[in-house]
Amino acid sequence: MHKGLMVVGAIAVAGASAAVGWYGVKWLVQPEASAEPGTSPVSASTVSLSYDLDSIEEQAAGLFEPPACGETWTADAASANGVSVAANVDTTDGSATASVSFTVDSSDITAFLAQQGQLIVTRDDVVVTPDWGSEFVPQLFMATSETPAAGSSTYDITGASLCDVAGELSALWDDFDWDNATDEEIAARYDEVAAFEDEHATLPAGEYKVYAWSPIIQGTSAAVARVLTEEGLTDLSLLQYTAGYSSISDDERIAPYCEESETPDGNTEKLCDVPQDVLTEVLTRDVPESYVTDAEPTVAISEAFSFTVE
Numbered sequence: 001m002h003k004g005l006m007v008v009g010a011i012a013v014a015g016a017s018a019a020v021g022w023y024g025v026k027w028l029v030q031p032e033a034s035a036e037p038g039t040s041p042v043s044a045s046t047v048s049l050s051y052d053l054d055s056i057e058e059q060a061a062g063l064f065e066p067p068a069c070g071e072t073w074t075a076d077a078a079s080a081n082g083v084s085v086a087a088n089v090d091t092t093d094g095s096a097t098a099s100v101s102f103t104v105d106s107s108d109i110t111a112f113l114a115q116q117g118q119l120i121v122t123r124d125d126v127v128v129t130p131d132w133g134s135e136f137v138p139q140l141f142m143a144t145s146e147t148p149a150a151g152s153s154t155y156d157i158t159g160a161s162l163c164d165v166a167g168e169l170s171a172l173w174d175d176f177d178w179d180n181a182t183d184e185e186i187a188a189r190y191d192e193v194a195a196f197e198d199e200h201a202t203l204p205a206g207e208y209k210v211y212a213w214s215p216i217i218q219g220t221s222a223a224v225a226r227v228l229t230e231e232g233l234t235d236l237s238l239l240q241y242t243a244g245y246s247s248i249s250d251d252e253r254i255a256p257y258c259e260e261s262e263t264p265d266g267n268t269e270k271l272c273d274v275p276q277d278v279l280t281e282v283l284t285r286d287v288p289e290s291y292v293t294d295a296e297p298t299v300a301i302s303e304a305f306s307f308t309v310e
Contacts, residue, residue: 049223069128078299232247
């Protein structure tokens with residue numbers, strides 16, 4: 001199962017986001033007579049492509065290894081085939097919140113697969129980001145130089161969230177026996193965690209830098225993701241489990257892998273676990289050649305956002 005799944009907003013254009021959800025938008029543009037590959041006009045020529053999550057994850061694998069907690073680390077900003085990522089930080093007394101956004105250089109529509117929420121935090125150039133582990137869960141973004149991709153949710157940066165004390169916080173849950181704990185014991189442990197977070201809420205003194213980063217995948221993968229999004233399919237990387245609630249729910253090829261299940265409140269839900277090879281076949285489409293860009297997978301790293309805690 002894919003971990004670390006994150007919800008991402010997409011650009012709202014003429015109400016299109018209501019039709020296709022939070023994963024991407026259908027750009028409402030009129031085709032032009034001709035266009036270079038990767039621009040907005042729709043080409044009359046098409047190519048058959050599949051949205052293959054395993055292949056996309058392989059493209060992203062090894063592109064960048066985040067620095068470990070305690071490592072001395074700095075980085076220069078790096079764009080990726082005209083796509084830039086930014087760390088947007090708001091500071092308060094002793095804490096901060098961060099969000100991630102993307103911009104592109106081109107005035108034409110640029111479609112790309114990326115991931116929001118990938119942050120590296122340093123204090124005095126020493127990494128204090130916990131080693132949460134990270135799995136690339138591609139999300140489709142579309143933007144132009146005039147219309148940037150929507151920003152992510154915000155992420156709290158507090159003393160309790162840093163790797164200085166993350167192990168202590170994790171230890172409060174590591175040995176907890178959820179199966180046999182009473183309601184009183186669960187409530188007591190939550191109170192203990194809350195007290196710990198309050199005690200470590202303030203960031204230790206130092207100069208902090210916040211970096212955002214993400215793999216940037218374009219080419220055929222982003223092109224077919226764009227077509228699927230235009231159909232109204234959302235959360236493409238979750239479809240293995242959510243296909244039963246999508247527009248492909250009636251496809252006979254996924255039916256053997258979905259079943260109705262009764263919920264504790266007496267309602268029913270449709271649970272799916274569709275094999276990736278089956279899903280890849282279902283997510284095969286004829287894609288305009290003009291949607292396909294000749295761009296190798298790479299990584300974008302933001303400028304560091306710096307702030308000081310006295």
